Amino acid sequence: MTLQRQVGFWIGGLAVLALSLYVLRGILLPFIAGLALAYFLDPIVSRLEGIKVPRVAGALAVIGTFVVIFIVLTVVIVPILANQLTSFVARLPSYVVQLQALATEQNREWLQRVLGDRLPDVSRSVADIVTQSTGWIAGFVQQSLWTGGATFIYIFGLFIITPVVAFYLLKDWPRMMEKIDSWLPLQHRETILGLMREMNVAMAGFVRGQATVCFVLMVYYGMALSGAGLNFGLLIGLGTGFLSFIPYVGSITGLTLAVGVAIVQFWPQWTMVFVILAIFGIGIFFESYVLYPNLVGESVGLHPVWLMFALFSFGALFGFAGLMLAVPLAASLGVLTRFAIRQYLASPLFTGVARPRPHEGPGRPEM
Known part of the structure; x- marks a missing residue:
């Protein structure tokens, strides 16, 4: 099978999969x-x-x-x-x-x-x-x-x-x-298995690691804001932890809501407003320097902007099911994109040097 037919086969398979997801969403x-x-x-x-x-x-x-x-x-x-x-x-x-x-x-x-x-x-x-x-x-x-x-x-x-x-x-x-x-093609099995292992590392690192981060932050913010006596503290705290699935989005959203509620509730007692700010300061520090580096790490390869784009786009196309598929699909596409870039950088299209054909040697001495 030629390269063009292989590419066409996989693109067709992906198109059928996307169409099936859309129809059955x-x-x-x-x-x-x-x-x-x-x-x-x-x-x-x-x-x-x-x-x-x-x-x-x-x-x-x-x-x-x-x-x-x-x-x-x-x-x-x-x-x-x-x-x-x-x-x-x-x-x-x-x-x-x-x-x-x-x-x-x-x-x-x-x-x-x-x-x-x-x-x-x-x-x-x-x-x-x-x-x-x-x-x-x-x-x-x-x-x-x-x-x-x-x-x-x-x-x-x-x-x-x-x-x-x-x-x-x-x-x-x-x-x-x-x-x-x-079921994998024998000729490309090792390459595909390597890509699948890389995808698994990316998805496991983010899904399992980030879910643990979200759970810890939900418990922390829910208990801390409720303990501080903030109106709707449990709701804001759990929402902050849940939205932390996208790094820093949850903290910024929760901070805005909590400070706004605290100003109205405790005005003119600025002490409690500073307490709420301190709670979020500790949470952001803990998330950035303890939880995220140890539970998620740097090997995920999912930039927050790419993650937000994936959540919005897949959510718009496939509804709530698309939101659940967004992270693994974004991680997989990221792995495939990096693989394609590596192949391009090693190809004659980038280097400008044609690869020798299999039957050609390094060169024959002239007679």
Whole structure:
């Protein structure tokens, strides 16, 4: 098979895969979530198998433990978060109005010099935008998240199907990997296996490492902000840790929300505002210099900008399932791109030196 036909074959395969994902995007989420859960928990099951625990029993124990912990956390935390989210959305306009009032009162002379007679109009425009945005958010929360039989069935199916899919994948994981390896073209098997190992390192380093970072930050910010007495501290803290899946995005978002709420809640006591700032300062330092270097490392090769682009693009194309596929696909594309660049740098197209053909020697002496 010529090079052109090989490239056409793989491009066609990728196109069919992308089209299948797009067509089936409405039902893929439980299966993708099960695959992600199995990939995340496979090292634990493999370690249990290494100490002579049958793989089926190990997979069942790990999945069972995960389901029990998830149910307990859901029963305990979800009602609290739902109440805090509803209250936060309802009180958001008043928070913004109070912040705006504090800003204009403290800097009225300076703003008056800058904006002149337009200051009242600007204030009203900001208030209108905030009110409309809050109304849209409130409608989305009430209609899209908490109502609708289809949504309930979808979520119920997600919680039931995902653990089952994860269990079967964990049980058969080694055999599946061996079967996939046996399908690889013999001529390029070592190259493909090398790329797959590199992809696995990238995905494992980010998915498993970053998920651990997010969990630790969720616990830290949730407990610290709640302990400081901040309104909606648990909601903001857990949201900050969750959004830390994209490095520094969660910290910046959480810091903005927490400081805004703290100013309105504790004004004019600046001490508590500085306490909130200190909590985020410690969290950002811990994330940057302890958690991220030790749990994620530098071998991932996923730049935050590339990660955000992947999340937005795959999410727009494939919905929530695309969000779950974004990281592994972005990591895989990054590995393939680096491989293509290495091949290009070693090719005559870059060096300008043609490679000798197999039957040609280094040169023949002239007769």
